[in-house]
Amino acid sequence: MKPDLSVRIGKLDLKNPVMVASGTFGYAEEFGDFIDLKKLGAIVTKTITIKPRLGNLPPRTCETPSGMLNSIGLENPGIDKFIKEKMPFLKKLGIPVIVSIASVDDPGEFTILVKQLDRIKEVSAIELNISCPNLHKERLISQDAKDTFALVSAVRKLTEKCLITKLSPNVTSASEIALAAERAGSDAVALINTLGGMSIDVDKRTPKIGSWSGGLSGPAIRPVAVKMVWEAYNKIKIPIIGSGGIIDIQSALEFFIAGATAISVGTANFINPRASLEIISGLKEYMADNNIHNLNNLIGSLKACES
Amino acid sequence: MNQAQIKAKIISNKRFKDNYWHLEFESGLIAMHALPGQFVNIKVNSSIDPLLRRPISIHGTKGPKVKLFYEVIGKGTQILSSRKPGELLDVIGPLGNGFDLQATSDKRQATILVAGGMGVAPLVFLAESIKLKKPLVLIGAKTKKQILCLQEFKALGCAVKIATDDGSAGFKGRVTELLGQVLRQAQGARQLAIYACGPGAMLKAVSRMACENNIDSQLSLEEHMACGIGACLGCVVSTKSGYKRVCKDGPVFSGKELTW
Numbered sequence: 104m105k106p107d108l109s110v111r112i113g114k115l116d117l118k119n120p121v122m123v124a125s126g127t128f129g130y131a132e133e134f135g136d137f138i139d140l141k142k143l144g145a146i147v148t149k150t151i152t153i154k155p156r157l158g159n160l161p162p163r164t165c166e167t168p169s170g171m172l173n174s175i176g177l178e179n180p181g182i183d184k185f186i187k188e189k190m191p192f193l194k195k196l197g198i199p200v201i202v203s204i205a206s207v208d209d210p211g212e213f214t215i216l217v218k219q220l221d222r223i224k225e226v227s228a229i230e231l232n233i234s235c236p237n238l239h240k241e242r243l244i245s246q247d248a249k250d251t252f253a254l255v256s257a258v259r260k261l262t263e264k265c266l267i268t269k270l271s272p273n274v275t276s277a278s279e280i281a282l283a284a285e286r287a288g289s290d291a292v293a294l295i296n297t298l299g300g301m302s303i304d305v306d307k308r309t310p311k312i313g314s315w316s317g318g319l320s321g322p323a324i325r326p327v328a329v330k331m332v333w334e335a336y337n338k339i340k341i342p343i344i345g346s347g348g349i350i351d352i353q354s355a356l357e358f359f360i361a362g363a364t365a366i367s368v369g370t371a372n373f374i375n376p377r378a379s380l381e382i383i384s385g386l387k388e389y390m391a392d393n394n395i396h397n398l399n400n401l402i403g404s405l406k407a408c409e410s
Numbered sequence: 411m412n413q414a415q416i417k418a419k420i421i422s423n424k425r426f427k428d429n430y431w432h433l434e435f436e437s438g439l440i441a442m443h444a445l446p447g448q449f450v451n452i453k454v455n456s457s458i459d460p461l462l463r464r465p466i467s468i469h470g471t472k473g474p475k476v477k478l479f480y481e482v483i484g485k486g487t488q489i490l491s492s493r494k495p496g497e498l499l500d501v502i503g504p505l506g507n508g509f510d511l512q513a514t515s516d517k518r519q520a521t522i523l524v525a526g527g528m529g530v531a532p533l534v535f536l537a538e539s540i541k542l543k544k545p546l547v548l549i550g551a552k553t554k555k556q557i558l559c560l561q562e563f564k565a566l567g568c569a570v571k572i573a574t575d576d577g578s579a580g581f582k583g584r585v586t587e588l589l590g591q592v593l594r595q596a597q598g599a600r601q602l603a604i605y606a607c608g609p610g611a612m613l614k615a616v617s618r619m620a621c622e623n624n625i626d627s628q629l630s631l632e633e634h635m636a637c638g639i640g641a642c643l644g645c646v647v648s649t650k651s652g653y654k655r656v657c658k659d660g661p662v663f664s665g666k667e668l669t670w
Contacts, residue, residue: 129641133658136413137502137639149643157652164636164644169458171636178643178653322458350458373637374453374463376415376502 106390107397108383110144110364112342113265113290115199115228117365119144120398121355121383124346124369125203125230125269126150126175130189131196137376142383145199147367148189150232152205153212155181159237160313165302170323170348171370172300174237174314177205182219190223199227201267205235210244210254214261221262229264231255231289234271234296236318245271245296248283255287267344269293272324277331278338285339293344293367294335295328321370322348329361336362336403350378352385362403412443413505413639417498421475423491429482430558431491435499438474445508446536447630447662450476451638453500454489464490465635465657467532467607468504476503479531479559505638506661509628513603514540520601521545522592523568524616526585526608530559532630533607537566544568548592550585550608554578586615593623604665606630617665627665631656 108119122145128134131146140146158178165172180188182204193200202220206212213231220226233244233254244250245268255268268284270277272295281292297318302311310316328347335343345363349355350371358366371378386398395401418435426432440450451463464486469479482491493499509532514521523545525533530549537545547563550573557579563570572580573588581588585608596602602623606616607630620627633645633656640658647656649667654660 127637127642133637133639133641137415158643158646161646161648161653162634162644163646164634164642166460166462166634169461171461173636173642173644175643178646321461370461370636373642374461375500376639 104396106387106395108386110342110398112228112267112344112365115265115290117144117199119383119386120359120365121379121386122147122201122344122365122367123372123379124367125232127369127372130193132192134372134376138380140196141198142380143198144365145201145227146193146196147201147203147230148193149179150177150203150205150235151179151182151185151216152177152207153182153215155179155184156207162312165311167300167302167319168323170319170321172302172312172317172319173297174312174317176237176314177207177235182216186219186223190225194225200225201228201230202226203230203232203269205232207238213254213258217258217261221264226264228267229262230267230269230293231258232269232296234269236271236273236297236299237314239314243271243273245269245280246274248279251280252283252287255284255289259288265290267291267293269296271296272327272331272347273299278335281335281339285341289341291342291344291364292335292339293346294331295324295347298324298327320348322350322354324348325354325357329357332358332363333361333405349382350374352382352389355382355386356389359398359401360403360405362405364402413503414439415500415502416440418476418501420493420495420497420499422495423493425491426479428555431480431482433478433480433490434475435501436474437476437501440501440503441471441474441476444468444471444476444504446539447508447532448504448506449661450478450501450503451505451635452490454486454493456500460486460489462636463502463638465505465638467630468535469531470535470538479534481528502638506657507659509536509605509630509662511539513626514542516601517542518601519543519603520596522589522602522604523547524550524585524589524604524606524608524612526550526612527556528558529606529608529630531607533605534559534562536605537563537568545605546571546592548573548585548588550574550588550612552576584612586612586619589616589619593619604628614670617668620665628662629665629668630662631660
């Protein structure tokens with residue numbers, strides 16, 4: 104029997120649970136030469152804001168042990184140009200398009216963005232990026248359960264589309280914030296965004312990236328992400344989209360077993376553009392080998408260690 | 411589709427001298443499409459340490475062979491230098507925009523290539539591609555020992571001038587000072603175009619001098635990259651029309667365009 108990889112995220116049906124994470128896949132066209140984009144479970148776009156953003160001062164990335172730091176600062180063309188110039192390509196792909204959005208100065212900006220995206224049929228879901236660490240804010244929306252609840256509640260009233268809330272690991276308890284998002288009507292949570300980090304050039308005695316600190320991603324953060332997914336799985340009922348250092352089938356499986364309904368491949372796209380598709384085929388193989396016909400039987404199947 | 415991710419067979423990987431290495435791998439697709447100034451992005455091993463690919467400019471092609479000339483400067487290039495012929499190398503390429511050769515298709519036009527240190531690597535490929543009238547090549551390095559690719563440029567029929575910081579060969583001083591001298595001598599003689607690759611400070615000086623003398627310059631930039639294919643927006647440089655990606659919009663930029 105052919106394994107059933109389909110999953111449901113709120114109202115959104117995915118033919119397979121492998122997506123690409125916001126900010127690591129551009130607007131998909133950048134990867135068209137390297138993989139068959141139609142095979143992906145879904146695409147999450149680079150985060151869009153109301154106005155165009157130049158982004159942060161370079162250098163914007165640096166390599167760290169088994170990971171990397173980035174501080175791009177949400178460089179994007181703004182919602183109008185995104186709809187005009189980037190959506191046509193995404194619409195043609197025929198796979199779910201999840202548009203990531205963020206506010207810069209005022210959470211009210213989410214309302215304007217959601218109203219605009221709600222009118223576009225091909226936007227399958229909206230991801231609320233309330234956890235970008237590179238906007239030089241003292242506190243992010245996702246670092247406060249009340250702020251998260253207020254934001255998600257306000258946005259929920261405006262759209263029937265699937266809403267995904269992307270959460271920060273830079274908190275005491277990510278599952279508390281996930282619960283607030285669930286109570287406010289979010290269809291799913293995405294866990295985790297990057298961890299705050301810093302790296303120093305000791306010869307120059309300068310930070311290695313222009314905006315001093317950035318967000319850490321890659322295999323280095325995977326154990327943190329797996330734990331947060333597992334904790335959230337035990338606390339909330341809505342689906343979790345797991346991410347954080349997934350580079351191959353083994354690392355993807357950890358997230359499903361911990362309780363993720365879907366996963367997103369992030370930094371791995373930079374290193375191996377084929378990573379997401381290799382994970383899809385790896386998942387089919389693993390399920391066939393382990394007699395798992397339906398992916399839902401794998402999700403959250405974590406057991407205690409045998410004594 | 412003229413760029414791809416390929417498992418390419420290493421044909422040879424030899425130390426040239428000191429920390430400088432020549433590597434050749436086989437990829438008909440990359441060799442066929444490669445233009446001077448473009449680069450390949452290499453995963454030096456299959457481990458997560460180092461995690462990211464290493465961008466290296468294309469030094470030349472021969473049939474289905476792609477030639478690289480690189481310097482071992484850190485962990486990534488160290489591992490690359492340990493890779494053996496016959497092994498498969500995970501390569502993405504050819505990437506980025508190469509040099510615009512328009513200026514070299516006019517016989518009245520004289521072309522100057524300015525190379526600093528490892529900047530010679532893509533400029534040999536460029537010199538090879540300039541057919542009509544061979545360029546004048548200015549090579550700069552700290553000492554005579556670090557002057558690279560002199561024979562390659564000469565074999566291609568280029569006139570070569572050298573600058574060393576310590577005066578151990580050729581002009582004593584920076585290659586940009588040598589360029590200043592050449593420009594003064596050539597003043598008003600004919601149309602000039604400058605192509606340059608080297609350290610950031612050298613490129614800034616070349617672009618400033620070119621602008622002051624109303625000469626078109628094309629500069630090949632180097633920057634740390636994460637994806638190399640224009641997706642992550644990590645390797646940007648400041649231009650008159652905002653930030654541009656070195657990997658996708660460059661690595662070659664017009665000197666007039668840059669604002670750094």
